[in-house]
Amino acid sequence: MKKSSLYKGCLEPILLRLLKDNGRMYGYQMTQMVKEITKGELSITEGALYPLLHKLEEQGIVETETEMNGNRMRKYYSLTKSGKKQTSLAMEEMKAFMQSLEFIVNPKTAIG
Amino acid sequence: MKKSSLYKGCLEPILLRLLKDNGRMYGYQMTQMVKEITKGELSITEGALYPLLHKLEEQGIVETETEMNGNRMRKYYSLTKSGKKQTSLAMEEMKAFMQSLEFIVNPKTAIG
DNA sequence: TTTTATGCATAATTTTCTTATGTATTTGGA
DNA sequence: TCCAAATACATAAGAAAATTATGCATAAAA
Numbered sequence: 001m002k003k004s005s006l007y008k009g010c011l012e013p014i015l016l017r018l019l020k021d022n023g024r025m026y027g028y029q030m031t032q033m034v035k036e037i038t039k040g041e042l043s044i045t046e047g048a049l050y051p052l053l054h055k056l057e058e059q060g061i062v063e064t065e066t067e068m069n070g071n072r073m074r075k076y077y078s079l080t081k082s083g084k085k086q087t088s089l090a091m092e093e094m095k096a097f098m099q100s101l102e103f104i105v106n107p108k109t110a111i112g
Numbered sequence: 113m114k115k116s117s118l119y120k121g122c123l124e125p126i127l128l129r130l131l132k133d134n135g136r137m138y139g140y141q142m143t144q145m146v147k148e149i150t151k152g153e154l155s156i157t158e159g160a161l162y163p164l165l166h167k168l169e170e171q172g173i174v175e176t177e178t179e180m181n182g183n184r185m186r187k188y189y190s191l192t193k194s195g196k197k198q199t200s201l202a203m204e205e206m207k208a209f210m211q212s213l214e215f216i217v218n219p220k221t222a223i224g
Numbered sequence: 225t226t227t228t229a230t231g232c233a234t235a236a237t238t239t240t241c242t243t244a245t246g247t248a249t250t251t252g253g254a
Numbered sequence: 255t256c257c258a259a260a261t262a263c264a265t266a267a268g269a270a271a272a273t274t275a276t277g278c279a280t281a282a283a284a
Binding site: 028 | 261263
């Protein structure tokens with residue numbers, strides 16, 4: 001995460017969301033997609049990304065398949081069955097949190 | 113910040129927002145207001161709150177007045193002139209970030 | 225009367241980043 | 255053709271920002 005470096009802790013739910021939506025992705029692809037979706041506002045640093053992906057794999061939330069693209073390696077990540085459950089919970093938490101932030105930042109327009 | 117402990121880094125903009133809206137507040141009051149506004153979803157821990165308030169004071173973003181309420185001390189914080197400018201910037205950044213999060217979490221309904 | 229709420233504060237630890245570095249292949253522009 | 259940028263992974267050192275655990279003290283409520 002870069003650009004204002006705000007809000008540590010959001011990287012994990014973001015990755016889970018990407019995997020939930022796209023099924024199977026490799027690390028670099030995630031960084032590019034986040035840049036695209038957010039119009040360059042957010043960019044994930046490799047130093048944050050890879051260690052987190054490894055942690056998620058250790059925890060059994062994601063599983064990997066390594067493939068060669070020409071001579072270059074790609075390590076594809078996808079959600080495990082248990083990972084999908086975790087992701088649903090994480091998404092609910094995230095939405096609740098975003099709603100809370102709305103209450104604080106836009107007390108008038110926020111719908112609750 | 114508690115309850116899911118997500119999103120470190122949001123505490124500072126939240127406090128700035130509270131001070132911007134309410135003018136003058138003491139620490140404990142901030143914790144109670146956040147609980148109220150977010151319907152109990154977010155609660156600020158004292159270990160996070162007070163050191164941050166002290167940092168903001170050192171940086172000249174807030175200034176303090178200590179008052180006695182009966183026999184109990186209250187330390188009131190308010191934004192300095194420079195703090196108000198900083199707050200405006202922080203609010204813009206925060207909104208941009210929340211918009212980015214929306215793009216990721218709700219790609220269909222997010223308005224950009 | 226003893227717990228809960230109010231009100232501040234700090235220290236140790238943990239979590240989660242940034243920054244810097246390393247390796248290696250491929251593509252594109254000067 | 256050569257060098258920079260992009261692609262693709264990885265890890266280590268350090269910083270930032272929390273949590274958790276204390277501590278002190280007064281007031282209200284059970």
